[in-house]
Amino acid sequence: MSKKRPLILITNDDGIQAKGIRSLIEAVEPFGDIVIVAPDKPQSGMGHAITVNDVLRLDPSPLYEQYDAYTCTGTPVDCVKLAIAEVIKGKPDLLVSGINHGENSASNVLYSGTMSAAVEGAMEDIPSIGFSLLDFDADADFSASQWAVKEVVKRALNGDFPKSICLNVNIPQLKTEEIKGIRVCRQAKAYWKDSFDKRYDQFGKPYFWLKGEFNRDDWREDTDIWALDNGYVSVVPTQFDMTAYHTISEIAEWEF
């Protein structure tokens, strides 16, 4: 009983040179054949951005010569679109994105290029998973993340991945043996409290740099934030119908 190895598309938002994508490649390599299309530079915070007013370049990557690996000049979502239309010329069996250097729990899913790549995969009905480690360090320890990647990918490839969704997997900043388990959660209702670092350049002109604090204010046990704070890997099944169904009848009463 021989079975074709699954084709796995790998991308990220920190760029192809990041340690996170290298760790992801190592972790999923045993599960299938690999195609890599990743940004040629950091694309953090790009959300679901696509390049519509400019051209894109796609170049073979010297970093991963043993694989079918390319860098793309665009966003993570551009990478997914180019991989499907021009590299694979079809759909992979699995799309994995990450491992992101930094948390993508709660409302971060909207800003995250890592997760937007996975959401784009879900829109194409490809089983898709975004992985993020709660550590922004460029040299972060991804060993617990690699354990989580293997646990989740193993099950994602068993053939009953739900249609038109992706998974948002976040890994706490712990050693593998300290992780309590993997919990399926909902996206916490927790947001950034924004502020800007305002400084003046050498010409006396102001410039602004986004900073802000993450308000972890939805602590219930069914949330990703609770899971992460309590030593679990969080898995949030994620969809892309943004309709606020619960308010349709209320707005319909506005009597346009």
Added chain:
Amino acid sequence: MSKKRPLILITNDDGIQAKGIRSLIEAVEPFGDIVIVAPDKPQSGMGHAITVNDVLRLDPSPLYEQYDAYTCTGTPVDCVKLAIAEVIKGKPDLLVSGINHGENSASNVLYSGTMSAAVEGAMEDIPSIGFSLLDFDADADFSASQWAVKEVVKRALNGDFPKSICLNVNIPQLKTEEIKGIRVCRQAKAYWKDSFDKRYDQFGKPYFWLKGEFNRDDWREDTDIWALDNGYVSVVPTQFDMTAYHTISEIAEWEF
């Protein structure tokens, strides 16, 4: 009985010089005091992107000297964050975004800078509305859109705007008198079928430009696409909890 005029924040994704934002300003001006923070250049397709690895500039706009108007070097979501933190230093009573030159129905809501600005407003619990006209022309006729803006804004300011949502309003390419009405809808399950225009530069190197066809394949009467195809303005209440609640129990059975 005197009442304070509401403070209305205006942004868009086509840039401050677009006809769409000029049409929006004209339409909402009777309803309140206006603050404008808009991108200094086109930012179409930027989705929920934010600028995290670079500085932002905020400059008074000579285009709209009669208002508190600024251009921002960042994305539409950056504009909203800067407007709240640095211009208004608080929250407006209403946020309006657009009028976009081009459709933002169905899954376009994810790619749209216009709608992401409105979603950012919703995350800040500001009544927020994105407006889009089904016409990409830089000199499109926005008169029916202006009618729709007034109809929707009038009701949005009546004080019972639901919490933590925004409205995605699309206007068909029709004359005002041809519009059949305004329908509250859900986001259609309709997606882009992507392809790329592949050409070669003067050095023989390939480049790619995203094109694609919009698959309007969810035609049911409760969708925004049906409304637009049948001469109605579509209004989709839009939220930002992307949890796929219907699959949580299924994924939980994977027995991690």
